[in-house]
Each structure stands twice: as C-alpha cells, then as structure tokens.
Amino acid sequence: MFGDEMPVSMTAQTVGAQKGAQVAECSRCAMRLTSFCGALPNGALETLALSRSRARFNKRQTIVCEGEPGTLLFNVTSGVVKLIRSSPDGRAQIVGFRVPGEFFASPTEEKYTFTAVAVTDVEICRFTRPQLKRLWSEWPDLLERLFAMSCAQLTSNEEQMFLLGRKTAREKVASFLLTYANRTACDNQDSMRLINLPMTRVEIADFLGLTIETVSRVFSSLVDEGMISVGISRSVRFMDLQALSRAAGD
Amino acid sequence: MFGDEMPVSMTAQTVGAQKGAQVAECSRCAMRLTSFCGALPNGALETLALSRSRARFNKRQTIVCEGEPGTLLFNVTSGVVKLIRSSPDGRAQIVGFRVPGEFFASPTEEKYTFTAVAVTDVEICRFTRPQLKRLWSEWPDLLERLFAMSCAQLTSNEEQMFLLGRKTAREKVASFLLTYANRTACDNQDSMRLINLPMTRVEIADFLGLTIETVSRVFSSLVDEGMISVGISRSVRFMDLQALSRAAGD
C-alpha cells in the first residue's frame, strides 16, 4: 500500500471520519468503563469522541519509536501492545504490555522513552496533550482517573522489578502466566484455566529478562510436572493452579 | 521513649503544632518548587500547610509497612527513603529510592504494596487522600503536577526494569552511580565529581538485583581501572566520567 520508506505511523489507518460514527463508537466502546474515559459522564461523550483520533495497527507494526517527539497519549481498545526499551548493542527489555483499557504515553512532550509495537492487531485511541487538557479541565474526574491509573501502573511495575531482580527463571515464567491470565480474565468463560498468549517466546523472554531457550525449558518442565499443558497457537491450560502459584513463589 | 511494641509509625515525632509555624515552614521549604506542592500558588500556602502533617524519622526507622492500609501520601523534604518489596522467604528488592522533592503512596487506599524505610534521617510531609482531594479540587494544577510526576516516575521505573533485566553487574553498578549522582546533583559544588552515597552495599545490592559481594567486587574493579575512587563514609569520586558512562553501557 505504502512504500517501506514511509514513517511507520503513517501506515496505520485512521478510521471513522464521520462525527456521528465517532460518537457512536465511543458510546458502545467495550472499554468505555474500564479505560480512563470511564471517568467521563455520558454527556461528555461527544466532546470525547471529537477529542481523539482512532487508529488500527496490524500485528507487528510499530506504533511509536523511542526518541520521537512524545506528543500523543494512546488508549488501547483492542489487542495487545508491547513497550520496548533497547540498547544500541541489541539487548531489548519489554517494560510492559498494554491490554484493552490501558493507556501509555511519554512522561514529557519531548520524546518517547520506549518503542511501542502491536503484538496482535490493535485498535487504539490517540489524544494530543492539548486535547486531553481541554477534556480534564472541563471534567476533573478524568485527570483523577488518569492519576489513579498511573499509580496502579507504578505498582505493577514495582512487582515486575521484584520479579526481574529476585525471582528465578521458573518463578518468572509461572508468575507471568498467572499475572497475564488474571489481567485478561473474562476473555472466555473458563478464563482462569485456558489462556491464549498472543506473544512469542522471544517476547516473553524479553519481558522476563531471560533468553528464549530458558523460557522454553521452563515451559517444558512445567508441562512435565503437570502444572500446565500447551495447545496449538500459544494457548496454555492451567492443570494445577495451586502448584503453579507455588512455583510462582509468593 | 516508647516501648518497642508500639506501632512503628507512632515512634516518629510529629513536628510543628503551631499554625503560623506550619505556614512558615511551607513558605521556606527548600523543596517548595521541586515537589508537587510547587504547583500551588503562594496564596494556597496556608491551606497547604494545614492540609498536611510533618514527621521526622530516624535513619533505619520504618515509615510504612507493606500490607497496612494505604491512607497516606508522603512527600520527602529531606533525607532518603527506600521502598522495599520482599517475599516470605526473605528475598528483598528495593523498588525505588525517594530523595527530597519526590513522593510515594499506595495505588489504592486498601494497602501499601511496599515497605518504606528511612535510609538517612528523614523529614516528610504526610497527606491523607481527602486532604489531597480537597487541595486539588481547589487548585487543579496540583493534580496535573501529581500526574506528571507519576508519569516521570513510571519512566524511571522502566529504565530500572531494563537495568534489572538486561544489564550486567558491572553495568548495573556504573549506571546506578551515574543516575544517583544526577538525581541528587547540586548537593555540593562539584556534584558531578564527588557524591555521598547514603546507602549501604546491602541496599545497593537489593536495588540492583545483585548480592553485596558482587557489588563490592564491581566497586573494587572500577577503582582498579581508575574510573572512581572511594573515600571515607561512602563517598565516591568520579575519576573518569567518560569511562564510567561507557561501563554503564548506554
């Protein structure tokens, strides 16, 4: 469609040009209440819908690059996004996954401190800072919600810091499976038993500070010990939740 | 003074009972502009001063415990605080240091997700959530500043996640020295050359996901290679900043 030399963000399609369609989209958005926009009353929906632009990204497309001017705040409405920090020599650390209802942004307008890439096909709302500011100056609850969510994010990052600094490979993988299952629960009925991991072994390894080989070995040993079973297309079934929790180590 | 069986937080002395004294303390607070209260106009100082309580903690005193109801938000005005997460089996990870001008709080009122301990003697302002809410509903800039600061904190946590997951022991220590020096710059004139680390090797190790032995060995090798020299009472002098930056690995 576009040449490869185009800036990546241009290859995402912006959807829904019609005002009415935009508002409708917000009012029946599945993430209406869980995401930060949930702090807004229904009366604010039109202003909300006109304050944001929506975009889709295909699996593996880059949403923003580390270092570019960080003007936008992104709210994930479907799919999974990974936030990556990497060093010149090629080492990469995924500093977070964002699932529907969660947002990400750079701390300053200056530049993004991570690269954001779509792990699956992704739908996303984008807000510029002036747009957000206009919204929260009219509805202060919005800002309060954003603050609360960023504090919650801080806490989950702290948990991840403990994992990275102090847990063994086995504990890391077990913790990851349980945490991810919890976070994306209600995807299907028996959500705590059968989960569908959208990410590859490389992505899991980069999130846990391990190598793919180690992740793979741990998966194998968890299967051998009857804690999980892995199905097709990266699905994982929890066979012994109690044992898995014990293996997660806290 | 009190028996050992008293709740730890009671052993901190609450200072400044007089209203006038409280306001004066805020108006000449060294952290007035750097900390989140800096978002308030001078006209708000009296309300600010009456909205918070001040406390001192001695070196090594516990400020809050992981698991207690998380009602307060703390703003450090002098000294250094460490935030620790630990597992039942005794492993500990310091998830952050807080220096003057920085705050910490639990994400929900429910409970703190970390234990906060004074690394040095500490002075601190405490706010309850209703107090804060009253402040930011009158001065929305306060909330905006809190949000901005928590986003900045998120970013520094992400950097720490890269460090924990992907850096070598040597890179970890070098990065820590440089980052800490930057953060506490202007402590003295040539702040980028001579820094005074208030934390022990144990605390550095628990922050970097290492053991004390490894931290010690890395310090020794950095000294041998002429990058730093260590003086009395945990002071560190940077001898070759460029080499140290290279050793920090990005």
Next chain:
DNA sequence: CGTGATATTGAATTGCATCAAGCTAAGTGG
C-alpha cells in the same frame, strides 16, 4: 506442500551466587 519463522532440546560455558574468611571503621563503655 514447501519454506521461513518459531520453538524445543542438548552440550558446553560463564557470570554471578554462595560459602567462607579476614579486614575496616564506627561506635561504646570502662
């Protein structure tokens, strides 16, 4: 059905932890 991407498994290596000893410096009480 073939082909490149992704995952598993094995063997060898290594960076850091663990275990163990000695050292240094900051208090502390006689």
Next chain:
DNA sequence: CCACTTAGCTTGATGCAATTCAATATCACG
C-alpha cells in the same frame, strides 16, 4: 582515650543457574 565490639565491607574459592552455541523439530502461511 583506648581496647572491645560489631556492623559493614572486601577478597578468595567453589558451585550452579542461566546463557551461549548448535542442532533439530514444529508451526503457520502463502
């Protein structure tokens, strides 16, 4: 003010969990 004490730090020897290197297996997709 000095010996004693102890918390904090350094250094060495050894072990092991995770990485690295290498080969093969399996999956997803045109």
